[in-house]
Amino acid sequence: MVFILGNNFLENRLLKHCLETFYGIGTKHSTRILAKFSIFPGARVGQLPTKTINDITAELSTMTIETDLRRKMRDNIQRLRDMGSYRGRRHAMGLPVRGQRTRSQILTARKLNRTDRAN
Amino acid sequence: MANTNCLRCLARPAFPSPNILNATTRAGMGIQRRAASKLAKPSNTQGRKNEKVKGQKTLRIKKKAPVKTGKPPAPGERKAMRKRIVLSNTNALEVEGLRELDSKMLGEWEESVVRELQAGEDDLVMQGALGLLEGEGGEAKGEAKVVGKVVALMGSTVDSLRAVEAFKTTQGWGLFRRPGLLIREESVALSKKLILSEEGGVLRLVIDGERGTGKSLLLLHAMATAFVRGWVVVNIPEAQEVTNAMNDYAPLPGTTPTLYSQPSYTATWLSQINKANLALLSEMELTLTHNLPIPLQSNISLSRLCELGARDPDVAWPVFQAFWAELMAEGRPPVLLSLDGLSNVMRESAYRAPDVSLVHAHDLAIVNHFVGYLSGEKELVNGGAVLAATNRSHAPRSKSLDLMLTQLLEAQVGEEEITEKDPFEKGYDSRVEWALGVKEAEASVEADVEGVETASSPSSVKEVKKEENVEAAVEKVQTVPGPVEVLKLKGLSKVEARGLMEYWAKSGVLRKTVNEQEVAEKWALAGKGVVAEIERGALRMRI
Numbered sequence: 239m240v241f242i243l244g245n246n247f248l249e250n251r252l253l254k255h256c257l258e259t260f261y262g263i264g265t266k267h268s269t270r271i272l273a274k275f276s277i278f279p280g281a282r283v284g285q286l287p288t289k290t291i292n293d294i295t296a297e298l299s300t301m302t303i304e305t306d307l308r309r310k311m312r313d314n315i316q317r318l319r320d321m322g323s324y325r326g327r328r329h330a331m332g333l334p335v336r337g338q339r340t341r342s343q344i345l346t347a348r349k350l351n352r353t354d355r356a357n
Numbered sequence: 358m359a360n361t362n363c364l365r366c367l368a369r370p371a372f373p374s375p376n377i378l379n380a381t382t383r384a385g386m387g388i389q390r391r392a393a394s395k396l397a398k399p400s401n402t403q404g405r406k407n408e409k410v411k412g413q414k415t416l417r418i419k420k421k422a423p424v425k426t427g428k429p430p431a432p433g434e435r436k437a438m439r440k441r442i443v444l445s446n447t448n449a450l451e452v453e454g455l456r457e458l459d460s461k462m463l464g465e466w467e468e469s470v471v472r473e474l475q476a477g478e479d480d481l482v483m484q485g486a487l488g489l490l491e492g493e494g495g496e497a498k499g500e501a502k503v504v505g506k507v508v509a510l511m512g513s514t515v516d517s518l519r520a521v522e523a524f525k526t527t528q529g530w531g532l533f534r535r536p537g538l539l540i541r542e543e544s545v546a547l548s549k550k551l552i553l554s555e556e557g558g559v560l561r562l563v564i565d566g567e568r569g570t571g572k573s574l575l576l577l578h579a580m581a582t583a584f585v586r587g588w589v590v591v592n593i594p595e596a597q598e599v600t601n602a603m604n605d606y607a608p609l610p611g612t613t614p615t616l617y618s619q620p621s622y623t624a625t626w627l628s629q630i631n632k633a634n635l636a637l638l639s640e641m642e643l644t645l646t647h648n649l650p651i652p653l654q655s656n657i658s659l660s661r662l663c664e665l666g667a668r669d670p671d672v673a674w675p676v677f678q679a680f681w682a683e684l685m686a687e688g689r690p691p692v693l694l695s696l697d698g699l700s701n702v703m704r705e706s707a708y709r710a711p712d713v714s715l716v717h718a719h720d721l722a723i724v725n726h727f728v729g730y731l732s733g734e735k736e737l738v739n740g741g742a743v744l745a746a747t748n749r750s751h752a753p754r755s756k757s758l759d760l761m762l763t764q765l766l767e768a769q770v771g772e773e774e775i776t777e778k779d780p781f782e783k784g785y786d787s788r789v790e791w792a793l794g795v796k797e798a799e800a801s802v803e804a805d806v807e808g809v810e811t812a813s814s815p816s817s818v819k820e821v822k823k824e825e826n827v828e829a830a831v832e833k834v835q836t837v838p839g840p841v842e843v844l845k846l847k848g849l850s851k852v853e854a855r856g857l858m859e860y861w862a863k864s865g866v867l868r869k870t871v872n873e874q875e876v877a878e879k880w881a882l883a884g885k886g887v888v889a890e891i892e893r894g895a896l897r898m899r900i
Contacts, residue, residue, distance in 0.1 A: 273709035276617070278602050285605075 240283040240291060243298045249284025256283055257294075261357065262303035271297055312355060319353050329353055442524045443531035444515065450865040451534045458508045458538060460585055463548065470549045504545060505856035507537045510581055513636075517584045520633035522594035523577045529892055533864050539857050539888075541571075541849060544578045551582050551742055555691050560742035561731055563699060563793075565762050566846030568749040569889025573697055575846065576746045583693040588741060589634050589684060593727065596698035597752070598622070600718045602707035609674070609722060617708060618722045620670035623677055626723070628667035630680075631660050637690060638663065644686050647679040659683055674722060681726075684739075691741035694730055698748040702728065703755040703789045719788050731841060732792040756782065757789035765793065765843045793841050848886030851876060857888070858895060867895055 239246045247256045257268040272279060274297065275290055283291075302310060318326030328335040334347040350357075430438075456462065510518070515536055518524060530536050538544070547562075554560040564572045583590050593599060604622040608615045631638060638660035647653060650672050651665060659680060666676030684692055696702065702724045705715040718724045729735040730743045737743070747758070760778060767775045778785060849857065855876045861867035869875060883890030 269709070270713050273713045274711050276607055276711065278605050278708065280603055281605065 240286075241295075242283075242291060243295050243304075247283050249282065251283050252279075253277060253281045253283050253286065253294075254279055257298075260298065260303050262301070262307040263298075267301070308357065312353075315353055315355055329355075440526060442519065442526060444519070444524065444536050446531055446533055448865075449532060449534040450863065452507075452537075452860060452863045455507065455509045455537065456503070457511050458514070458581055458585060459511055462503065462508065463552065463582060463585055466545065466548050467552050470552055503540045504542055505540070505850075505852040507539050507856065507860040509535055509537045511585070514581050514584045517590070517633040518577060518580060520629055521580065521590055521592040522629065523580050523592065525573060528574070529896065532866050532896060537860065538574065538578055538581065539849075539853060539860075541853050543844060543846060544575055547575060547579055547844070548582045551579060551693075552586070554742050555586070555588075555740045557740045559730075559733075559737045559740065560744075560842070561733060562742065562744050562842045562844055563731075563762060563765075564744065564746040564844050564846060565766075566747075566749070566844075567884075567887060569887045570846040570848065571888045572746040572748070572846055574888075575844075576695055576697055576744060579742070579744055580693060580695060583691075583742075584633075586691075587637065588691045588693050589630075589637055589689075590693045590695070591630055592633075592693075593626075593696040593723070596696050596701035596724075596748075599721060599723055600701050600704075600706035600708075602709075605670075606708055606721070608711075614720060615710070616720055616722045616725055617716055618674040620673050623673035623723065624667050624670040627663045627673055627677055627680070631663035631667065635660060641683070641689065643683060645679075645682055647682070649675050649679055651676075685737070687738075689739045691739055692737050693742050693744065694727060694737070695742075695744040695746075696727055697746045698752055699745040700747055700752045700755040700758050703758040703792070704753060704786060717788060719792065728792050733841070755786065755789060756784050757786040758793070760785070761790060761793040762843050765841060766845060769843060848884060849880070849888050849891070850886065851880055854880045854886050854888075854891060857891070861896065869895075 240249060241247075242256060243260065245256075245259070254268045254272060257263050257271060258265070263271075269279075271294060272281075275293060277286070277290070315326070315329050319330055320326070325335050329351045330353050332348050332351045333340060334344050335351060338344070338347070524530055524536070550560050550562075564575050566572050580590050580592060598604070599619065599622065604619045606617045606619050609618050639658050641659045643653075643655060643657060643659070643662065646655070651669070653662075653665070662676060662680055662683070666673045666680065683689070702718040704718060706718040706721055706724075708716040708721070710716050719728055727743075727745075730737060731745060747762075760776065763776050855871065855873075858867060858871045858876055858879065862869065862871045879891050879894050880886045882894050
């Protein structure tokens with residue numbers, strides 16, 4: 239098991255996939271991090287020296303990811319809500335925000351749009 | 358809407374007749390007429406067949422779980438199976454009277470090289486690969502018997518070739534009793550050039566040609582020649598493995614522009630080099646002092662040095678550099694540096710620099726090393742050759758490489774107008790143009806022409822004739838260092854095709870009489886003798 243930013247990962251997992259499990263890191267950021275430390279895309283977590291893992295953890299801790307990113311997003315929605323804007327209201331009502339029609343499919347909006355949005 | 362009930366008696370039918378239903382569901386004009394026609398013939402639409410009725414039983418077939426037989430292959434087993442090279446087929450017949458590609462045969466070629474030189478044919482050497490081939494035409498002498506014959510590879514050569522991964526899975530080695538090579542005109546010419554280059558002049562050659570024309574096999578032939586002649590062979594078997602970002606990499610400190618080493622690939626490569634050239638390397642001892650990150654005894658052999666590098670990927674690259682410095686020291690044997698799949702290294706690699714831009718393949722230390730020698734930037738001090746083969750079936754297209762090859766070929770043949778860059782085309786690569794040095798090529802082609810004139814002048818011929826010593830004669834007519842030569846492979850000649858098919862027939866793989874008609878048919882169907890197509894037509898697609 240390898241410990242990256244408070245999470246444990248199996249040694250045979252790809253580092254790129256491990257990084258992408260963090261909220262706020264996708265293909266772009268994981269590619270950037272790999273490039274920064276000159277790690278090839280097929281590297282497994284277990285192959286890397288501890289120093290590199292520590293460097294990656296340090297890099298991740300400077301980024302706005304996970305809880306910080308979630309809080310940031312919630313704050314943004316809350317701001318809209320507090321202003322009393324249309325977008326804020328739509329968020330609060332769990333309805334589509336960007337002018338979509340609401341006649342048939344608004345499942346995603348119902349699931350996600352709320353003032354205390356989780357992800 | 359028509360009523361289903363009888364209008365006279367107001368009684369409902371117990372079971373509504375389908376005919377009535379049919380009639381009544383049709384609205385509009387002409388109901389009665391249609392109803393009458395429906396009544397006349399029995400309806401065959403008795404309700405929808407696929408309609409689900411509640412409580413109706415349907416046939417449900419449960420999927421069976423796949424039966425587990427044996428245990429699944431272990432990690433790496435499938436890949437090993439995929440990469441497996443079979444070099445022998447015990448069911449194939451042994452071909453009698455098969456000559457071996459040994460030092461005796463190469464000695465004959467060497468003699469003929471010397472004879473040609475003494476006969477004043479030295480200009481052939483100057484003109485590059487094609488010139489040599491054209492000159493070969495009518496007056497092939499000692500090797501005429503061998504051209505179009507299949508020769509077997511010696512056991513030791515086979516081991517070495519296997520170690521440098523010269524055999525590929527796509528080639529049909531597994532069909533025959535023992536590995537053999539067809540000797541074609543080009544391969545004789547190449548062997549002769551290799552023999553010539555032993556004396557210090559370096560042969561730099563790109564083997565190009567359509568798909569299936571035998572580029573990789575010509576490379577293999579060159580390697581086999583080199584092994585027999587006692588050269589050190591350093592081969593990059595598959596260029597895409599170096600550039601496709603499947604190996605770890607690390608920036609080399611203190612290099613501008615930054616070069617990237619590939620520790621594990623280099624380690625494996627070193628062990629391959631060691632295994633292939635074991636007999637030679639184990640007899641060579643260190644002569645220089647090296648500053649390596651590992652402690653090193655001063656009296657170890659080069660083979661041991663390679664082992665040390667192969668054992669530890671972290672020091673593999675410095676060890677390789679030390680190994681190479683040793684090879685370039687005085688009194689070492691010639692070196693054959695070869696690579697298959699050139700276009701993979703003539704473009705950007707899949708690796709990324711810290712600023713997320715793609716690393717150009719020439720910035721990978723291994724490729725940089727190879728390209729340095731191919732472009733003539735660095736010299737193989739003890740003689741030898743730098744060969745590269747292109748790949749035309751599974752390789753990226755490099756526009757610049759294609760352009761360079763065309764230009765070099767045109768310059769080689771001596772065409773007046775040389776193809777220029779398409780001004781509307783994007784995607785040319787200046788580094789490729791630098792590496793294959795077309796300007797340098799043009800300049801040295803002129804030099805070549807001058808050289809030919811001087812060589813054919815009576816004084817130099819006399820000089821050559823005076824020299825009875827073979828080596829001195831060889832030394833006189835070195836190629837002018839300059840262009841990368843291009844050898845454009847085409848299909849086999851009919852003689853060669855016949856020789857090959859006769860070998861197949863003797864091996865019992867081709868069960869047909871090999872006559873002129875059969876050969877001509879296969880040769881024509883294979884796009885004028887493209888050798889892989891002949892094989893496909895004759896051996897693999899047999900019904």
